[in-house]
Amino acid sequence: MRTSLFITCYNDTLFPETGRAVVRLLDRLGVEITFNPEQTCCGQMHANTGFRAEAFSQAKRFVRMYKDAESVLIPSSSCVAMIRDQYPGLFAELGSPTLRDEFEALLPRVYELSEFLIDKLGVQDVGAYFPHRVTYHASCHGLRSLQVDDKPMRLLQNVRGLQLAPIENLDRCCGFGGTFSIKNAEVSSAMLAGKVHDVLSTRAEFCAALDNSCLMHIGGSLHRQYTGVRTIHLAQILASTENDPAEVLA
Amino acid sequence: MSHAVLDPRVAPEFPKAALPVLRDTQLRKNVAHATDVIQAKRAKLVAEKKDWQELRTAAAAIRDNVLGNLGDYLEQFEERCTAAGGQVHWASDAAEARRIILDILREEQAREVIKIKTMTSAEIDLNPALKSAGVHAIETDLAELILQLGKEEPSHIVVPALHVNRSQVREIFSKSMHLEGLSDEPQALTAAARSYLRNKFLTIPTAISGANYLVAETGSVVIVESEGNGRMCLTLPRTLITLAGIEKIIPRFEDLEVMLQILARSATGERMNPYNSLWTGVTEGDGPQRFHVVLLDNGRSEILARKTERQTLRCIRCGACQNTCPVYRQTGGHAYGSVYGGPIGAILTPQLMHMEHAQSLPYASSLCGACYEVCPVKINIPEVLIELRAQVVDQDRHKTSRLFDPMYMGMRMANSVFASAGRFRAAQRLGRTALKPFTGKDGWIRSLPGLGAKWTITRDLRGLPEQSFREWWEKQGRKMP
Numbered sequence: 001m002r003t004s005l006f007i008t009c010y011n012d013t014l015f016p017e018t019g020r021a022v023v024r025l026l027d028r029l030g031v032e033i034t035f036n037p038e039q040t041c042c043g044q045m046h047a048n049t050g051f052r053a054e055a056f057s058q059a060k061r062f063v064r065m066y067k068d069a070e071s072v073l074i075p076s077s078s079c080v081a082m083i084r085d086q087y088p089g090l091f092a093e094l095g096s097p098t099l100r101d102e103f104e105a106l107l108p109r110v111y112e113l114s115e116f117l118i119d120k121l122g123v124q125d126v127g128a129y130f131p132h133r134v135t136y137h138a139s140c141h142g143l144r145s146l147q148v149d150d151k152p153m154r155l156l157q158n159v160r161g162l163q164l165a166p167i168e169n170l171d172r173c174c175g176f177g178g179t180f181s182i183k184n185a186e187v188s189s190a191m192l193a194g195k196v197h198d199v200l201s202t203r204a205e206f207c208a209a210l211d212n213s214c215l216m217h218i219g220g221s222l223h224r225q226y227t228g229v230r231t232i233h234l235a236q237i238l239a240s241t242e243n244d245p246a247e248v249l250a
Numbered sequence: 251m252s253h254a255v256l257d258p259r260v261a262p263e264f265p266k267a268a269l270p271v272l273r274d275t276q277l278r279k280n281v282a283h284a285t286d287v288i289q290a291k292r293a294k295l296v297a298e299k300k301d302w303q304e305l306r307t308a309a310a311a312i313r314d315n316v317l318g319n320l321g322d323y324l325e326q327f328e329e330r331c332t333a334a335g336g337q338v339h340w341a342s343d344a345a346e347a348r349r350i351i352l353d354i355l356r357e358e359q360a361r362e363v364i365k366i367k368t369m370t371s372a373e374i375d376l377n378p379a380l381k382s383a384g385v386h387a388i389e390t391d392l393a394e395l396i397l398q399l400g401k402e403e404p405s406h407i408v409v410p411a412l413h414v415n416r417s418q419v420r421e422i423f424s425k426s427m428h429l430e431g432l433s434d435e436p437q438a439l440t441a442a443a444r445s446y447l448r449n450k451f452l453t454i455p456t457a458i459s460g461a462n463y464l465v466a467e468t469g470s471v472v473i474v475e476s477e478g479n480g481r482m483c484l485t486l487p488r489t490l491i492t493l494a495g496i497e498k499i500i501p502r503f504e505d506l507e508v509m510l511q512i513l514a515r516s517a518t519g520e521r522m523n524p525y526n527s528l529w530t531g532v533t534e535g536d537g538p539q540r541f542h543v544v545l546l547d548n549g550r551s552e553i554l555a556r557k558t559e560r561q562t563l564r565c566i567r568c569g570a571c572q573n574t575c576p577v578y579r580q581t582g583g584h585a586y587g588s589v590y591g592g593p594i595g596a597i598l599t600p601q602l603m604h605m606e607h608a609q610s611l612p613y614a615s616s617l618c619g620a621c622y623e624v625c626p627v628k629i630n631i632p633e634v635l636i637e638l639r640a641q642v643v644d645q646d647r648h649k650t651s652r653l654f655d656p657m658y659m660g661m662r663m664a665n666s667v668f669a670s671a672g673r674f675r676a677a678q679r680l681g682r683t684a685l686k687p688f689t690g691k692d693g694w695i696r697s698l699p700g701l702g703a704k705w706t707i708t709r710d711l712r713g714l715p716e717q718s719f720r721e722w723w724e725k726q727g728r729k730m731p
Contacts, residue, residue, distance in 0.1 A: 007719050007720070009668065009674070011719065012678075012718050012719040012720055013678050013681065013714060013718055014712065014714060014715070015715075016715055016717060016718055016719035016721075016722055017715075018719075019719035019722075019723075020719065020722060023723075023728075032729075033728075033729070034729050034730065035720070035723050035728065035729075035730070036730065037671055037720045037723065037724065037730065038671045039671070040667070040668040040669075040670075040671060040674045041664075041668040043668075045661075045664065046661060046664070046665060047636065048617060048636060048639070049639060049643070049657075049661060050612075050636070050638075050639030050640040050641070050642055050643035050644075051640075051643055051661050051665070052640045052643075052644075054661065054664075054665040054668075057665070057669060058665075058668050058669075061668075061669070085633075086636070089558075089633075140616070140617070140618035140619055140620075141619075144618070144619040144620070144622070144623055145619065171620065172576050172620075173576045173616050173618035173620070175576065175616055176616060177615065177616025177617055177618070178616075178617075179613075179657070180613065180615065180616045180617070181616075181704075181705065181709075182657075182701055182704040182705060183265065183613050183657075183704075184264065184265045184268070184577075184613065184614060185265075185704035185705070185707055185708075186265065186268060186269060186272055186707070187265065187268050187272065187577055187580050187581060187614075188616070189707060189708040189709070190272050190580040191576050191577070191579075191580060191616070192708065192709070193708075194576075216711070216712070217709065219712070220705070220708075220709030220710045220711055221708060221709050221710075223694060223710040223712075224696070224708065224709055224710045
């Protein structure tokens with residue numbers, strides 16, 4: 001099986017360890033991966049901020065680049081949500097019939113990581129080892145748009161050594177919301193305070209999620225407050241084994 | 251409690267209006283507690299309906315049918331209501347609605363009116379207009395009464411005094427009703443309100459109400475409530491004026507089967523509202539003998555004409571989106587600077603203002619989608635928020651004042667960067683160099699200048715790693731397409 005890896009713009013720049021972990025994991029699972037360094041961004045930031053024409057040009061770029069891919073794997077639920085929820089509207093308004101057809105053909109082949117592992121590969125136990133107490137943060141897009149449900153938790157439950165600590169208010173947003181965290185920085189911070197409280201109450205060492213965006217937000221506060229609790233992408237935990245443990249971050 | 255400005259034309263922008271609220275310990279506790287209680291009740295009653303999703307689909311379909319044929323249904327309503335002895339008035343905007351109502355009151359020689367809770371009357375600033383005309387309006391909904399006596403503004407669509415707790419209610423009542431030694435026990439407080447209101451019900455012959463639904467087929471008006479004070483206003487006076495937005499129509503009487511179930515469960519977490527009042531025109535010897543309905547447009551037909559935004563008008567004002575919203579949870583309703591706060595207010599208010607005011611509201615959301623999930627008529631609020639953001643940007647992007655706005659500059663630059671992998675790489679390298687002076691020895695950034703400072707007010711940021719993913723991939727000599 002082959003898949004094309006799409007690495008979200010901020011993961012490429014800020015959290016390359018997520019992409020590296022996906023590569024390690026898929027190598028281990030025997031999936032052939034390609035990565036096209038011509039890729040940039042799915043357009044979510046522009047779309048959600050109201051810059052529709054810009055979002056469209058990035059969306060078009062995405063479809064053109066991956067239209068012949070066997071499948072596209074994106075380790076970020078919000079980028080997948082962008083593609084599923086917003087591309088149709090953008091293409092209906094600004095796209096050509098050809099582009100719309102290409103997109104419709106491509107859409108069922110776009111996967112978020114936990115979807116790819118469980119739905120496409122049919123694995124729940126990826127043979128990982130991560131001897132830590134971990135809480136899972138459900139990012140809003142994974143929860144409500146992709147409806148990944150308990151797929152990430154099922155993957156985590158099968159990680160040897162991992163102790164899963166459920167969090168209160170699982171369905172409540174951490175307050176990131178992209179440019180919301182800047183435009184409404186104070187309200188966003190108030191939301192974050194509640195989330196961090198819930199994370200700390202789990203007594204977990206790590207807070208894991210499908211999205212580095214939420215994790216950047218939650219992790220930013222955990223670090224500011226010297227809590228010692230770290231954030232980690234699901235891919236990093238799943239890539240981790242006894243012989244090849246997760247890259248430990250600064 | 252701070253004084254709130256709920257006029258979108260003059261209210262401060264959302265982020266600014268939110269600041270004092272975030273520091274208001276009492277208000278935040280009140281809002282979190284009240285929304286938790288209502289949400290828990292709602293969740294329990296929704297869970298017991300196995301066909302909840304089907305009900306939502308049915309309710310959305312009923313509302314969409316209305317919006318697709320609104321003109322016909324409104325005319326049908328007018329015809330049936332008039333035939334039953336009611337008088338129907340059409341108001342294109344708030345000023346016209348106020349004028350119609352004041353004319354009726356003048357004819358009635360009314361010096362006082364009793365009112366049932368109606369957000370629509372707050373939308374058209376009715377109470378100040380009544381006051382200027384020398385008409386004393388008495389709110390009879392318990393929450394509205396608390397706000398009126400405490401000189402407070404509503405902060406929630408269904409539970410307007412949600413931000414006030416009972417010890418604050420005790421203070422307000424004891425001061426305005428001159429009741430020394432009043433306790434803050436709910437029974438004592440309701441007894442005080444009851445004795446205050448009972449006299450008003452029995453002596454004031456004119457009432458103003460809103461409407462939950464207008465039934466086109468029968469010309470009936472429907473109001474649901476929990477206290478029975480509304481029932482008093484609907485039955486005792488000689489004259490009743492009902493103010494309703496034109497979108498409140500439902501086609502058939504039997505549609506109430508769906509619409510009443512969905513409203514009670516979503517709004518207050520009840521299987522059915524304690525009081526469901528339905529009336530059709532005038533009945534001799536029973537209830538008000540003069541009955542007026544004022545149908546208010548006030549920007550609604552403009553919303554109706556727009557493809558994505560039209561769904562906003564499906565709203566049945568249940569407030570479920572407010573209760574679940576993590577933003578509203580922090581700020582309460584007043585920060586929205588409108589009688590309609592929370593997620594629905596964030597999309598409705600700017601549209602009612604013809605996108606000329608309240609432009610910070612579409613951005614007052616993290617787009618988490620909790621509102622859409624609970625909405626009983628399936629309004630995709632995030633989708634409408636994004637649509638309105640695009641309208642704000644389309645309006646603003648060519649203004650010279652936006653030329654050097656950091657957000658607009660950043661977005662333009664990012665677009666050019668994302669259009670080419672070469673530029674993206676260069677931007678990554680540039681970012682690494684630019685952030686280096688702000689990055690500590692531990693690799694973390696604690697403080698940034700400019701827009702970045704908005705991030706670092708409460709959050710650290712990990713500095714940029716030495717190698718991007720694409721650089722790593724190429725170094726590995728891994729497969730490229």
